[in-house]
Amino acid sequence: MTDKQDSMNENSKPWKGRFTEETDAFVEAFTSSVGFDQRLYYYDIQGSIAHARMLTKVGILTDQECESIISGLEEIVHDIDRNDFNWSVKLEDVHMNIEARLTDRIGDAGKKLHTGRSRNDQVATDIRLYLRDELDSTIVEIVRLQQGLLDLAEQEADTIMPGFTHLQVAQPISFGHHLMAWFEMLARDRERLQDCRKRINIMPLGSAALAGTSYPIDRAYTAELLGFDRPSENSLDAVSDRDFAIEFCACAALTMIHLSRFSEELILWASAQFNFIELPDRFCTGSSIMPQKKNPDVPELVRGKTGRINGNLIALLTLMKGQPLAYNKDNQEDKEPLFDTVDNLKDCLRAFADMVPAIKPEHSNMYKAAKTGYSTATDLADYLVRKGIAFRDAHEVVGRAVRYGIENDKDLSDMSLDELQQFSDILEQDVFDVLTLEGSVASRNHIGGTAPNQVRAAIMRARDTLSRSLSDLG
Numbered sequence: 001m002t003d004k005q006d007s008m009n010e011n012s013k014p015w016k017g018r019f020t021e022e023t024d025a026f027v028e029a030f031t032s033s034v035g036f037d038q039r040l041y042y043y044d045i046q047g048s049i050a051h052a053r054m055l056t057k058v059g060i061l062t063d064q065e066c067e068s069i070i071s072g073l074e075e076i077v078h079d080i081d082r083n084d085f086n087w088s089v090k091l092e093d094v095h096m097n098i099e100a101r102l103t104d105r106i107g108d109a110g111k112k113l114h115t116g117r118s119r120n121d122q123v124a125t126d127i128r129l130y131l132r133d134e135l136d137s138t139i140v141e142i143v144r145l146q147q148g149l150l151d152l153a154e155q156e157a158d159t160i161m162p163g164f165t166h167l168q169v170a171q172p173i174s175f176g177h178h179l180m181a182w183f184e185m186l187a188r189d190r191e192r193l194q195d196c197r198k199r200i201n202i203m204p205l206g207s208a209a210l211a212g213t214s215y216p217i218d219r220a221y222t223a224e225l226l227g228f229d230r231p232s233e234n235s236l237d238a239v240s241d242r243d244f245a246i247e248f249c250a251c252a253a254l255t256m257i258h259l260s261r262f263s264e265e266l267i268l269w270a271s272a273q274f275n276f277i278e279l280p281d282r283f284c285t286g287s288s289i290m291p292q293k294k295n296p297d298v299p300e301l302v303r304g305k306t307g308r309i310n311g312n313l314i315a316l317l318t319l320m321k322g323q324p325l326a327y328n329k330d331n332q333e334d335k336e337p338l339f340d341t342v343d344n345l346k347d348c349l350r351a352f353a354d355m356v357p358a359i360k361p362e363h364s365n366m367y368k369a370a371k372t373g374y375s376t377a378t379d380l381a382d383y384l385v386r387k388g389i390a391f392r393d394a395h396e397v398v399g400r401a402v403r404y405g406i407e408n409d410k411d412l413s414d415m416s417l418d419e420l421q422q423f424s425d426i427l428e429q430d431v432f433d434v435l436t437l438e439g440s441v442a443s444r445n446h447i448g449g450t451a452p453n454q455v456r457a458a459i460m461r462a463r464d465t466l467s468r469s470l471s472d473l474g
């Protein structure tokens, strides 16, 4: 083969025609992305197959050329899957590595694949195809975690624990209600991802380098082959836009914030001081020096990974902020933060989805904690208000009763009627209906309230929405 015919192999760049010297070896390594973008190979090849079919449909490739390109590309998928592919830094990125291998394999037809296309629209298409799949499998993990929460919440609807504000005992609540708060956060996370998917599923291919192409391409056909909702509207925007990746990372950051808050509570609750739950041994580790320790490593690590996922979002935002239209090499830096976010988010969700059903609540400790914190003080004030006392006066009466309780080490519900009447003679025997933890919880009986009946109703509604959104997903 003469140098002229030799379009692209390890030792010759596709752009070599214009250059008079070889690329500096360090620059070659510095500018290459194949070390990390090779994981896009499957999507790169799907994109190429669709592109080849489209070129054939419009008469740019013959049927025979198309067939040989497609079978060559399918063999390459096979080679990569089998780890029989020599990724070369000299060929810079996943796109040129695959194209060079194709041409090696099938000859001249391989050189025609890049007609009417650029790596700029190619890479944007690859990332969108990749992220669409990853988003779908992320949603599967969120749903698995949500289902675990629903099952546990149903089982724990009648379990009483203290609810907190300022991490001080505030009012008694149902443990199921607390679990359902986490469910709600995840429901928003799932919705956000589903919405983000709409903006991912738009096809840049056909935008070529930046301005489109002079070939009579059929973009609607390629979009249909690849399952995109439609081709992008503007070629300059399409090759340079990374909003969809940033948006995914923002969704991921919020999901991680939720998992991190969740983690923090699990860590506190598993401590000897709270002792509200026991985490299964298989999700904990021991200490190499302190034999008694059982550490909640999984939630701690999830809380810790939230840092890098927030960092990845900031990295991508900053990557884009100064870029003029259209494609700039800066964009090559989009991949590692995105991949890191996808991998870690899915791992964290998976760990939680596996762990949550195995959480063992310590019912009596939760109950005791609710009882020692004067958590029914608001109920006593509300009772006085119902008997005609102004809320501010009632607040003061109850405050005095709590002070008496602290001095005498007695919960409100453990005081006798005589003792309580020192603070207000309006109090009658029926006050004990609201002073008990059970009475207090049952009285918050409206949509969104903690009454066990309401918690069960909320769980039923949640199961319904979850199964409807699952059937929407297909």
Ligand code: ARG
Binding pocket: 033, 037, 093, 119, 120, 123, 327, 329, 331, 332, 333
């Ligand atoms: N490796 C590049 C990236 O990740 C592919 C696109 C390169 N395009 C170019 N004109 N240099 O963004």
